[in-house]
Amino acid sequence: MLEMVGITKRFPGVIANEDVDLTVLPGQVHTLLGENGAGKSTLVKILYGLYRQDEGEVKINGEPVEIASPAAAITHGIGMIHQHFMLVPTLTVAENVALGLHSRRGLADMGPVRKRLMEVSDRHGLAIDPDAYIWQLAVGERQRAEILKALYREAQLLVLDEPTAVLTPPEVEDLFATLRSLTNEGRGLIFISHKLTEVMDISDQITVLRDGRVVGRTTPSETSREGLASMMVGREVRLGRDVPDQDTGDDRLAVDALRVRGDRGNLALEDFSVQVAAGEIVGIAGVSGNGQRELAEAIFGLRPIEGGRVEVAGRPIATPTPKSVRRRGVAFVPEERMRHGAVGELNVSENLMLVEYEHRPYVRAGLLQFGAIAERCKDLVRRFTVKTPSITTQTSHLSGGNIQKVVIAREFSSDAEVLIVAQPTRGIDIGAAEYVHERLLSKRAAGAAILLITEDLDEALQLSDRVVVLYEGRAMCDLPRAEATTDRVGLLMTGVSEDATASA
Amino acid sequence: MSDFFTVSVLVATLASGIRLATPFLLSALGETIGQRAGVLNLGVEGVMLIGAYAAYITALRTGSVVAGVLAAMGAGALMGIVYAFITVVMHATQGISGIGIFLFGLGFTDLLFRHQVGTPVPIDGLRGLDMGGLSDLPVVGELFFQHSVLTYVAFALVPVVWFAMNRTTFGLNVRAVGETPEAADTLGVRVNVVRTQAIIIGNVMAGLAGGTLALDVGIFQQNLTSGQGFIAVALVYFGAWRSSGVMAGALLFGVVSSTVLQLKTLGIIVGANSTIAAMAPAILTIVVLVLVSRRIGAPSALTVPFERDN
Ligand SMILES: Nc1ncnc2c1ncn2[C@@H]1O[C@H](COP(=O)(O)OP(=O)(O)OP(=O)(O)O)[C@@H](O)[C@H]1O
Ligand SMILES: [Mg+2]
Numbered sequence: 001m002l003e004m005v006g007i008t009k010r011f012p013g014v015i016a017n018e019d020v021d022l023t024v025l026p027g028q029v030h031t032l033l034g035e036n037g038a039g040k041s042t043l044v045k046i047l048y049g050l051y052r053q054d055e056g057e058v059k060i061n062g063e064p065v066e067i068a069s070p071a072a073a074i075t076h077g078i079g080m081i082h083q084h085f086m087l088v089p090t091l092t093v094a095e096n097v098a099l100g101l102h103s104r105r106g107l108a109d110m111g112p113v114r115k116r117l118m119e120v121s122d123r124h125g126l127a128i129d130p131d132a133y134i135w136q137l138a139v140g141e142r143q144r145a146e147i148l149k150a151l152y153r154e155a156q157l158l159v160l161d162e163p164t165a166v167l168t169p170p171e172v173e174d175l176f177a178t179l180r181s182l183t184n185e186g187r188g189l190i191f192i193s194h195k196l197t198e199v200m201d202i203s204d205q206i207t208v209l210r211d212g213r214v215v216g217r218t219t220p221s222e223t224s225r226e227g228l229a230s231m232m233v234g235r236e237v238r239l240g241r242d243v244p245d246q247d248t249g250d251d252r253l254a255v256d257a258l259r260v261r262g263d264r265g266n267l268a269l270e271d272f273s274v275q276v277a278a279g280e281i282v283g284i285a286g287v288s289g290n291g292q293r294e295l296a297e298a299i300f301g302l303r304p305i306e307g308g309r310v311e312v313a314g315r316p317i318a319t320p321t322p323k324s325v326r327r328r329g330v331a332f333v334p335e336e337r338m339r340h341g342a343v344g345e346l347n348v349s350e351n352l353m354l355v356e357y358e359h360r361p362y363v364r365a366g367l368l369q370f371g372a373i374a375e376r377c378k379d380l381v382r383r384f385t386v387k388t389p390s391i392t393t394q395t396s397h398l399s400g401g402n403i404q405k406v407v408i409a410r411e412f413s414s415d416a417e418v419l420i421v422a423q424p425t426r427g428i429d430i431g432a433a434e435y436v437h438e439r440l441l442s443k444r445a446a447g448a449a450i451l452l453i454t455e456d457l458d459e460a461l462q463l464s465d466r467v468v469v470l471y472e473g474r475a476m477c478d479l480p481r482a483e484a485t486t487d488r489v490g491l492l493m494t495g496v497s498e499d500a501t502a503s504a
Numbered sequence: 505m506s507d508f509f510t511v512s513v514l515v516a517t518l519a520s521g522i523r524l525a526t527p528f529l530l531s532a533l534g535e536t537i538g539q540r541a542g543v544l545n546l547g548v549e550g551v552m553l554i555g556a557y558a559a560y561i562t563a564l565r566t567g568s569v570v571a572g573v574l575a576a577m578g579a580g581a582l583m584g585i586v587y588a589f590i591t592v593v594m595h596a597t598q599g600i601s602g603i604g605i606f607l608f609g610l611g612f613t614d615l616l617f618r619h620q621v622g623t624p625v626p627i628d629g630l631r632g633l634d635m636g637g638l639s640d641l642p643v644v645g646e647l648f649f650q651h652s653v654l655t656y657v658a659f660a661l662v663p664v665v666w667f668a669m670n671r672t673t674f675g676l677n678v679r680a681v682g683e684t685p686e687a688a689d690t691l692g693v694r695v696n697v698v699r700t701q702a703i704i705i706g707n708v709m710a711g712l713a714g715g716t717l718a719l720d721v722g723i724f725q726q727n728l729t730s731g732q733g734f735i736a737v738a739l740v741y742f743g744a745w746r747s748s749g750v751m752a753g754a755l756l757f758g759v760v761s762s763t764v765l766q767l768k769t770l771g772i773i774v775g776a777n778s779t780i781a782a783m784a785p786a787i788l789t790i791v792v793l794v795l796v797s798r799r800i801g802a803p804s805a806l807t808v809p810f811e812r813d814n
Contacts, residue, residue: 050690050812071692086687088680099680100691108676149691
């Protein structure tokens with residue numbers, strides 16, 4: 001149904017796509033795989049009319065087509081779920097869906113839109129409140145709103161740019177059920193993900209990109225996760241890791257009976273306590289929207305605390321503000337990097353220096369020391385393998401995963417003793433994810449207290465010394481590593497408490 | 505001072521406050537639409553002057569108030585096209601471009617006036633409607649039922665603008681492109697077309713506001729608007745980008761202006777004091793802007809040009 005032939009796309013300083021061919025058949029899932037910056041998003045943005053290819057041709061059902069704008073893509077039956085959400089936060093879900101639709105007499109009558117939206121959402125198992133404002137929704141729910149937008153428009157070819165990066169295992173299963181029902185209806189899908197297990201599970205065809213070029217085509221039956229990883233990176237990759245046992249020190253971060261409200265005024269966290277000792281990683285597992293975001297924001301002073309308190313190194317923080325919390329030696333990798341973590345308009349080195357630019361040796365007598373700054377930035381870019389043409393490139397021009405690496409590089413390189421890390425490997429490629437895990441463990445070895453908020457269950461179980469499951473704002477359990485099994489934690493994440501299981 | 509607090513004077517002051525609120529309301533509502541779409545136009549004052557002159561000269565030549573009103577709106581539309589070209593197509597910085605529009609309007613209308621008219625000739629301007637029994641009602645009649653038709657149009661536009669913003673696809677598009685143009689773009693909304701439309705509508709209303717002013721006083725002179733267009737921009741912030749809030753602000757400024765006029769007429773404030781009193785609207789603007797400086801509800805993409813970077 002879709003053929004892309006000889007696509008080449010250049011940006012200043014990079015060739016994002018070079019002579020790429022891609023064919024998608026109806027009823028099939030075609031996966032694009034590749035490291036951060038390999039050119040996956042660029043390729044699908046060309047297809048959706050957001051970028052213009054320099055060379056090459058797009059054919060739909062055998063006919064060459066010019067896709068000059070998203071509107072043209074939509075008329076050709078192409079729908080896209082973007083890596084960075086394309087939703088208007090101040091509008092409701094239904095209004096976002098209705099946006100750009102033609103309507104009779106120009107009236108935005110939400111009645112019929114809501115009705116059809118509910119039909120579509122029922123048919124594909126994508127539950128949503130059509131009247132909620134986007135800004136009130138958790139990431140997972142926003143994702144569903146994005147998918148619904150495309151399905152509402154009867155997209156025949158659906159592009160999903162890292163849709164699972166923000167989902168939990170049960171949500172991924174639901175999504176895959178939705179995707180399978182879509183392929184059964186004869187729609188074609190382009191799927192992008194860094195999670196190899198998922199790729200092996202859902203794909204019919206796999207195309208691997210590296211540095212903008214196609215370096216391999218395969219199917220799940222012909223390869224393995226290790227095989228895919230090696231193809232992506234271009235060298236042997238070992239997956240999985242052992243975490244050495246280690247003694248812990250005093251409590252560095254203590255959250256005591258925290259009560260915090262969400263954006264909708266609901267109680268997002270209630271009577272939530274957790275302690276993290278030096279040299280310890282405590283994982284907060286849970287389905288998105290159960291208070292994770294509010295927890296991180298409350299500790300970091302981005303959200304008012306209604307009850308309870310936060311202590312760092314045994315001393316309470318009266319009214320946390322990002323600056324006062326940072327001064328106490330807390331670093332923060334936020335969940336939404338584009339909103340809280342990085343400033344898209346600033347260049348890479350400016351973003352890398354956002355926290356430390358006020359300190360020596362980067363500033364002397366009020367003047368920025370560009371030599372020292374450049375040196376440090378180049379070092380960070382190399383160590384964290386940030387793929388960027390230069391350290392003065394505008395950050396919003398980097399690929400999604402590389403923007404995350406910039407934030408992680410900045411926060412991990414400070415000598416903070418407490419690290420609050422939300423979804424650190426969401427959307428970053430396997431090689432870089434391994435590197436982030438390595439860094440987390442070496443921070444742990446160096447005695448940092450790490451609060452790891454993650455929806456990736458494997459990540460939580462692999463790295464955490466203790467696992468706390470968050471469900472509807474309350475802690476369901478606090479399990480030491482040995483007792484935190486996938487089944488047990490997975491069940492707790494759905495809100496089934498231990499007592500209930502015991503008595504059943 | 506006691507002269508002021510008599511029923512007849514108070515009623516007259518409030519009634520003329522409502523009348524004076526009309527140009528504020530029209531231009532600020534128009535500016536609201538533009539800003540909701542993400543475009544700031546500081547040139548409202550200039551557009552009002554051009555609208556005022558167009559209305560004046562047309563009414564003078566044709567003797568028709570209706571033709572004057574249409575000319576004011578037409579002039580506003582032209583200015584809208586110009587401003588859209590400058591900001592939406594050429595991506596010029598909106599703040600400075602608006603000041604340019606203001607200076608152009610100020611100079612150009614003055615030039616035309618000297619050339620085409622020279623010494624001010626009064627025209628037959630707007631008249632209050634006579635609604636029979638309603639207009640004759642004591643107090644209420646003078647307050648609400650003796651205004652010119654444009655005053656009723658302006659206040660009727662308040663719910664109309666609300667409806668257009670919140671209940672039509674156009675309004676949905678406007679809110680989306682003012683907030684997250686990239687997202688609107690991916691759904692096939694033509695961001696720059698929507699912005700252009702919003703700018704033109706806003707400028708038509710600014711032109712009409714100027715026309716109202718000229719037809720109301722029945723004369724044109726240099727800098728006739730004397731800052732009302734700038735106050736209109738401030739009113740958008742005051743009203744937090746909502747038509748009802750903008751109306752409240754327009755009424756406030758209308759009543760303050762009429763009070764100052766009334767106090768002068770009654771001789772309660774004289775001489776140097778009256779110059780100071782004449783500054784009341786300007787001072788009030790500053791106070792109001794400081795008070796509402798939180799900018800809650802400001803469209804996120806206000807003043808940010810949109811272009812798909814390919
Ligand atoms: N608008 C742009 N301007 C300049 N360079 C760009 C732009 N968009 C992408 N690039 C560059 O093109 C390359 C490919 O980026 P792309 O976003 O396609 O990567 P990706 O494979 O989607 O990576 P990720 O997994 O991190 O999302 C990167 O080097 C990126 O920096
Ligand atoms: Mg990408």
